[in-house]
Amino acid sequence: MRQGDAHDVVQETFLAAFDGGLSAFRGEAGLRAWLSGILVNRVRKLRRCRLRRHARSLDAATQTPAAATSSGRSPATEVEQRIDVAAMLDALSPEYREVIVLRELHGMSYSQMGQVLGIPERTAETRLTRARRVLRERFAGYFE
Numbered sequence: 001m002r003q004g005d006a007h008d009v010v011q012e013t014f015l016a017a018f019d020g021g022l023s024a025f026r027g028e029a030g031l032r033a034w035l036s037g038i039l040v041n042r043v044r045k046l047r048r049c050r051l052r053r054h055a056r057s058l059d060a061a062t063q064t065p066a067a068a069t070s071s072g073r074s075p076a077t078e079v080e081q082r083i084d085v086a087a088m089l090d091a092l093s094p095e096y097r098e099v100i101v102l103r104e105l106h107g108m109s110y111s112q113m114g115q116v117l118g119i120p121e122r123t124a125e126t127r128l129t130r131a132r133r134v135l136r137e138r139f140a141g142y143f144e
Contacts, residue, residue: 009046013039028115036106036116040098091138096131103128 016038017025025034089097098117102108108116113124 005046009039009042012042016042030112033108033112033115036102036108036112037118040116044094088135088139092131092134095127096134099124099128100131100135 013035017035025031089100092100099113102113102116110121110125110128113119113128114121117124119127
């Protein structure tokens with residue numbers, strides 16, 4: 001997803017929340033989980049609407065200083081790792097990709113993931129286990 005698309009989806013999420021959607025917030029889940037659910041649905045919609053794949057934007061990766069980054073790695077290493085992660089996520093089915101992103105990048109619990117995705121907590125846990133297995137199998141050499 002391009003950076004511009006990401007900004008658009010976030011804007012659409014907040015617009016949907018405020019344009020009538022806010023009254024739908026019942027407080028059963030946290031506000032973060034509720035907004036994340038709207039965001040996930042917006043991203044799904046964007047992906048369905050696309051008929052062809054777009055090249056990934058490396059704008060964010062190329063904006064790091066020429067010296068070492070805060071992690072101590074060179075910018076080239078950071079870019080390579082971002083590309084690797086993007087390739088690994090692309091290798092997953094959408095269902096597996098969603099749970100990996102929600103758990104590993106957003107730190108959500110199984111319960112929160114279930115609320116965001118509209119699935120039972122146990123299903124979120126099972127999908128995450130299977131997604132991790134797929135990653136280990138497909139990219140075994142990378143993790144050694």
